[in-house]
Amino acid sequence: MSRFFTSSENIGEKSIRITDKNDIHHIAKVLRLKIGDKIELSDSVKWEYETEISFIDKDYVEAVIIDKQKFANEPKTxxxxxxxxxxxxxxxxxxxxxxxxxxxxxxxxxxxxxxxxxxxxxxxxxxxxxxxxxxxxxxxxxxxxxxxxxxxxxxxxxxxxxxxxxxxxxxxxxxxxxxxxxxxxxxxxxxxxxxxxxxxxxxxxxxxxxxxxxxxxxxxxxxxxxxxxxxxxxxxxxxxxxxxx
The missing domain is CATH 3.40.1280.10 (SPOUT methyltransferase, trefoil knot domain)
Structure with a gap:
């Protein structure tokens, strides 16, 4: 499952938006992901999310939150x-x-x-x-x-x-x-x-x-x-x- 990063202001209660143009291009044109495909997202601060893509457009990608948890792969030190x-x-x-x-x-x-x-x-x-x-x-x-x-x-x-x-x-x-x-x-x-x-x-x-x-x-x-x-x-x-x- 591919992982992407987004800022906290793009994270809602039930869904997350990806607005970075490079990530949108990578999702739509390189990986050729579609609505219903799952991706991982991180807020780069504390939380990571398992999500399902619900909308893809040239301006943003939206994904519905399936699961939310604290970082599992970051060193303590x-x-x-x-x-x-x-x-x-x-x-x-x-x-x-x-x-x-x-x-x-x-x-x-x-x-x-x-x-x-x-x-x-x-x-x-x-x-x-x-x-x-x-x-x-x-x-x-x-x-x-x-x-x-x-x-x-x-x-x-x-x-x-x-x-x-x-x-x-x-x-x-x-x-x-x-x-x-x-x-x-x-x-x-x-x-x-x-x-x-x-x-x-x-x-x-x-x-x-x-x-x-x-x-x-x-x-x-x-x-x-x-x-x-x-x-x-x-x-x-x-x-x-x-x-x-």
């Missing part, structure tokens, strides 16, 4: 990935796979060793990356669409870390402490976790020292050195396994 901006098209893979694994938010970060420059066009990349998140979340049937936030500096990231119960910092120079060590010694499961991943060249030593000073848990992801597009996926998978499974 909200994990934010602070990702050092990589080169070329790697960010799209990072977003897609981390969304599938349950990330709550992805924040692109410019660090000392980031080689990508803004050139005044970075906002367009954010828009494209958000669409990647939108599409990935439909495939894995999550309740929310994870946000790809606007890019920030390393200094701005440090200022945000105080808002997380746990900060995990996978670092190539750490050899002993693993994510398992960091998570299994917790007194309770954290509601918010930050995972910090560097760009292709990793973090500078100065940046690593500043992260340690912010009480980030320095951990290793294993004996091999992972690419930046692999490291976040591996770290999130390990975290979700320990906290959710």
């Amino acid at each position: 909200k994990v934010t990935l602070f990702q050092g901006v990589p080169k070329q098209g790697k960010m799209e893979l990072i977003i897609q796979k981390n969304v599938e694994l349950g990330v709550y938010e992805i924040v692109p970060v410019f660090t000392d060793r980031t080689v990508v420059t803004d050139n005044g066009k970075f906002s367009k990349k954010i828009e494209r990356w958000q669409k990647v998140s939108d599409e990935a979340v439909k495939q894995c049937k999550r309740g929310i669409i994870p946000m790809v936030s606007g890019d920030i500096s390393f200094k701005e990231m440090l200022e945000r870390l105080g808002g997380f119960e746990l900060v995990l910092f996978p670092y190539e120079n750490e050899e002993d402490r693993t994510i398992k060590d960091a998570l299994r010694n917790l007194e309770k499961i954290p509601e918010t976790v930050a995972i910090i991943i560097g760009p292709e060249g990793g973090f500078s030593e100065q940046e690593a020292q500043r992260l340690r000073a912010c009480n980030a848990e320095c951990v290793t992801l294993g004996k091999t050195t992972l690419r930046t597009e692999t490291a976040g996926i591996a770290a999130l998978a390990m975290t979700m396994y320990e906290l959710e499974l």
Whole structure:
């Protein structure tokens, strides 16, 4: 059953409207769904619905509510990935796979060793990356669409870390402490976790020292050195396994 998202103002007591033009096109022209076909809908906040299509038009699709329940597929822990901006098209893979694994938010970060420059066009990349998140979340049937936030500096990231119960910092120079060590010694499961991943060249030593000073848990992801597009996926998978499974 295909899943779509709609805003709360489109949700009535007995039916829901879909007004997004791309979703209408996807329902009518790509999936070729008809009146009587069932679809899943989410309000991206708390509730998900099983519905049956009752009307299809170029301006909106209406579906009758069959069942309503709280999100069943959202992790209890909200994990934010602070990702050092990589080169070329790697960010799209990072977003897609981390969304599938349950990330709550992805924040692109410019660090000392980031080689990508803004050139005044970075906002367009954010828009494209958000669409990647939108599409990935439909495939894995999550309740929310994870946000790809606007890019920030390393200094701005440090200022945000105080808002997380746990900060995990996978670092190539750490050899002993693993994510398992960091998570299994917790007194309770954290509601918010930050995972910090560097760009292709990793973090500078100065940046690593500043992260340690912010009480980030320095951990290793294993004996091999992972690419930046692999490291976040591996770290999130390990975290979700320990906290959710």
